[in-house]
Amino acid sequence: MIRQAQPGDAASVIPLIYSAIGDIAFTLTGTTDPEQAQQILREFYEGRDNRLSYENTLVEERDGRPVGFILFYHGSRTAELDRPLVERLAANGQPDITLTKEARDDEFYLDSLAVDPAFQGQGIAKALMEAFEAEAARRGYDKVSLIVEESNDKARRLYEAKGYEADGQLQVSGHLYDHMVKRVVPVK
Numbered sequence: 001m002i003r004q005a006q007p008g009d010a011a012s013v014i015p016l017i018y019s020a021i022g023d024i025a026f027t028l029t030g031t032t033d034p035e036q037a038q039q040i041l042r043e044f045y046e047g048r049d050n051r052l053s054y055e056n057t058l059v060e061e062r063d064g065r066p067v068g069f070i071l072f073y074h075g076s077r078t079a080e081l082d083r084p085l086v087e088r089l090a091a092n093g094q095p096d097i098t099l100t101k102e103a104r105d106d107e108f109y110l111d112s113l114a115v116d117p118a119f120q121g122q123g124i125a126k127a128l129m130e131a132f133e134a135e136a137a138r139r140g141y142d143k144v145s146l147i148v149e150e151s152n153d154k155a156r157r158l159y160e161a162k163g164y165e166a167d168g169q170l171q172v173s174g175h176l177y178d179h180m181v182k183r184v185v186p187v188k
Helices: 007-021 024-029 034-046 075-091 124-138 153-161
Strands: 002-004 057-062 065-074 108-115 143-149 165-172 175-183
Touching: 002 124, 007 024, 007 034, 007 057, 007 065, 007 108, 024 034, 034 075, 057 124, 065 075, 065 124, 075 108, 108 124, 124 143, 124 153, 143 153
Parallel strands: 108 143
Antiparallel strands: 002 057, 057 065, 065 108, 143 175, 165 175
């Protein structure tokens, strides 16, 4: 069952977020210590009005716990949603860190997606993507986007099968990503 995420889902969702974003976690948190990075991710996830918040997340629940998640927001909100992360980095002595803007202002952006390895191959990622696209349409948006690491062929195949097309590249946290977009029909 896909549902809106809650702060109490953090114990299940944070390891999935961490696995999905890789080195980006270290950029967002200002640490290279995996445990510390996950604790900081958890603080932001449990909070409101930031990129990583449960407010921007849907989860697939099985047997009473989240086994997959999808996190998204509109590209026009990037600066607003990144502000708490940037302020935390500055307060911790890293005022010069710039977070790469991954989404364009006219896109509903899929920030991250992951499924617990024990539940992969069951169509959960596809269902979460469909829920994301339906949410974009429900909110009246006509374009969705995501980025995929250049070397992640499995994810790229999924996105291409769902109709996403590469339209550029960007570098995030030292890795090259393809920016991919898809048109959706807004609900009137």
